[in-house]
Amino acid sequence: MATTVAAMILACVGILTLDSYLYRANLGRDLSALARIVADNSTAALAFGDAKAGAETLSALRARNHIVAACLYQMDGTILARYIRAGERRSCPPEDRRDELRFGGSEATVSYGVFRVDQRYGTLMLLYDLGEIAERRRLYGTMVVGVLLLSGLIAFWLSSSLRAFIADPISQLVKATTSVAETGNYGIRARKISGDELGVLVDRFNEMLTGIQSRDNSLTVALAAREEALRDVEKATERFRFLAESMPQKIFTASPGGDVDYFNQQWLEFTGLSFAQLKNRGWTHILHPEDLDANIESWRQALATGAAFSIQQRFRRADGAWRWHLTRVHAMRDTQGKISMWIGSNTDIHEQIEKEEELRRANDDLQQFAYSASHDLQEPVRNVTVYSELIAKRYRDVLDDDGRRFLGFLTEGGSRLAMLISDLLAYTRAGANDGNDGSDDDATIHSADAVLRYTLSGLAEAIRESRAIVTYDSLPDVSMGEAHLQQVLQNLIGNALKYRTDEAPRIHISATDAGSAWRFSVKDNGIGIDPSYREKIFGVFKRLHRDQKYSGTGIGLAICQRVVERYGGRIWVESAPGEGSTFYFTIPRQTGHAFSAAADLADGGR
C-alpha cells in the first residue's frame, strides 16, 4: 500500500514537473504568438503615432485575463499606449529591445519588436501573470489526492472482496492442514468455498488427505497383521519349546549351517551341563569318541544334501555312563523349500540295545548248543542205525517174527532220527554267522540259472518218479551263496513235488525285477495251503500233514526262511487249498548281509 502511494505520488510529481515544463513551453509559444499578433496589429499605430489605435489594439488583451499589462514603446522609448488589467496597479516596465520571453517568479515578460516591412516602429511588452501555474498545481494536487483517495477506496474494496475470494479459502485450507498436523486425524477435510483454482486446490488437498487416510488405514491393518503374525510366531515358538520340553526325548535345533542353537531341558538334565557348555560343538565332548567320525560324516552328508539322517551313538550321562541313543535329524524347510533349521531328537535306546545283545547272545548260545547237540548226536544215532541193520542182517534167522518186527521199528526210527538230526544241523548252519558253512562266497555273484539247473539235476530221480513237468524262465545273477540258493530252491521244488495231487505236478520257476530286489517265485499245482497256515508253515517242525502220505521233518521251509532273511530278503506264500501254491522270496540286489545288519541296527535293532 505504501509503495503504491509512493509510486502514485512520484508519478504525480513527475506529471506535475512535466506539465509545468510543457505548460511553460506552451505558454512561451502562446505568448510569443500573442505578442506577434498584437505587434502586427500595432504597426500602423506606432508608425503613425496613433496612441488611441494602439490602446484599442492592446485593449483586446482583456480576453486573456492572465495578461497583467501590455505596453507599446515608440522608437524613442516613450510609451505610445498601454493596457493594464482592471484592478491592477501597475506601470509599464522599462523597454527591453531584445526579443525575448523571460519567466520571473510570478510573472512572465515578453518583449517583441514591432516591424512593418523590415522597418522597426517600436516594441511591445507583455506581462503575464503566472498565477495560473500555481492554480494548475493546486488543481493537479487536488486531482492527485482525489485519485489517491479513490484508488485507495478501490484497493480497499478489491482487497476486501479478494479476501472473500482468496484469503478465506486459503485460511480454511491452513486451518485444515493445521488441525490435521496437530491431531493426526486424516479424516478432516477442508471446506470448499469457490469453484476457481483455489477450489481445485482444496479438492486436490482433500483427495490427497483421502489417499493418506487410506494408506494410513492399510498401514495400520498391515501393522496389526504383522503384530499378529509375530504373536503367532511367538506362540508357535512357545508351543515348540513346550513340546520340546515336555517330551522325554532330548531335542535340539540347529541353524541351517548345522550349529546347534537349542537343547531342551532333558539334554541339560542328562548331561548335567548348561546350554553354554553344550553349544558351539561343546556337545561333541559328551559324544563317544568311537561314534564321532560317523556323526561328522552324517552331518557332512546332511548339510550337503539336506537329507534327513538317523544314527545310533553314545552320549555320556552326568554320572559318566555312556548311553546309547538313536539320533534322528530332520531339516525343516520354509515355503520356498530353503532349510530354515534342523531339528534333532535323541531317544535313549540303551536298555533296548542291551536287551537285544542279551537276546542275541542267548540265541547264539542256544544255536551253538543245538548245533553241537545235533552234531554230537549224529555218532550215537549212526551207531544205533548201523548196529540195528547189522543185527537185522546177521541175526535174521535167530529172531522170531516179533523180534524182526521190533527190529524193523528200531531201524526205521534210527534212520528217521538221523534224518532229523541232519536237517536240524542244516537249519542251525543256515542261520549261523560263523562262516563255517561255505559262506566265503556269500557276497560273490552267482548265476541263479546255473544253481537251478544243478538243483534240478539233483532232483532228477524224484521228478522222473512223479512225472512232474518243471519249467523255468531265465534267472538273473544274484549275490547269494551258491549253497544257500540251492538249499532254498531244493526245498521249495522238493515241496512242490511232494505235496502233489493225483495230477502230475507242474512246476514253474521264475524271477522278476522288484526294484531293489529280485523276486523269485516257485509255482505249483499241488494241494495248496489254507490261508490260516501261511505263516505257520515257516516254523521249525511245523507240519500240516501228520500222515505218512507226506514224509518230511518239517524243517525245510524254516531253513528257507532263515537263509532268505539272512540275505535281507523275505519269503512268503500265496495259495488256496486245491489251487496250488506259489512261494516267493526276494534277494536284495548288490547288497551284502553286512549292510543289512547295519540297517537293522539303525532301524532300532529289531
Place this chain on the structure above:
Amino acid sequence: MIARRLFRSMQGLGMLRPRAIAPVCLAIALSLFTGLASQAADAPLESQIQAAFLLNFTKFIEWPAGALGAPYASFNICILGNDPFGSALDQVVAGEVVYGRKVTIQKIDREPEAGFCQIVFTDAQDYDPKLLSRLGRGVLTVGEGRNFVRSGGMIGFVLENRRVTFEINRPAADVAGLILSSRLLAVAKAVTK
C-alpha cells in the same frame, strides 16, 4: 527618425567606448543640440512628421504591378510645386529602400510623365483637381487639408489637437490600383468610402 538616428549613434558610441562615458555624453549633447537646431531651422515639426509619414505610407500600401517601372528605377517621391520639407524629407529617405528600390525625392513643377512618380505630394491649396485624376494608375496622391481628399486626393494630412493625422479617400486609391492596408485605414482620421 532623427531621434532614432541619434539614439542609434549614441548607442554605438556607448558600445564602442564604454570607458569614455563623460566625453561621449558631452558629444551627444552637442550633436543633439546642433541637430535639433539645424532641423528646427530647416522645417517646422509638422513638416518633419509629414515627411516621416510619407515614407511610412509606403509600408502600408501596395502598388500595382507595372507601376514601379524598370527594376533598376528608383522609387520616386515627387514634390509637386512648393517643398515644405526642406532637408527633412531628404534625411528621412536617405538610405531607405522600398520594394527593393532606392527611394529618391523628385521635385516637379508640372504634371509628371506616366509611371515616373510613385507618390506625388503637393501642399498647394489651389491645385487643379483634374490634374490629380490625370495622374492615373500606380500613383499615390498626398496633400494637405480637408479639401484634398474631397477633391479627389487619396491621403490628406490634417491637424487635429496639434497632432498630425490624415484622411483617406479609399475609392480614389482603388481607382489608382493601390491597395491600402487595413492597419493604415485603422489609424486614419477618416476614410471616404
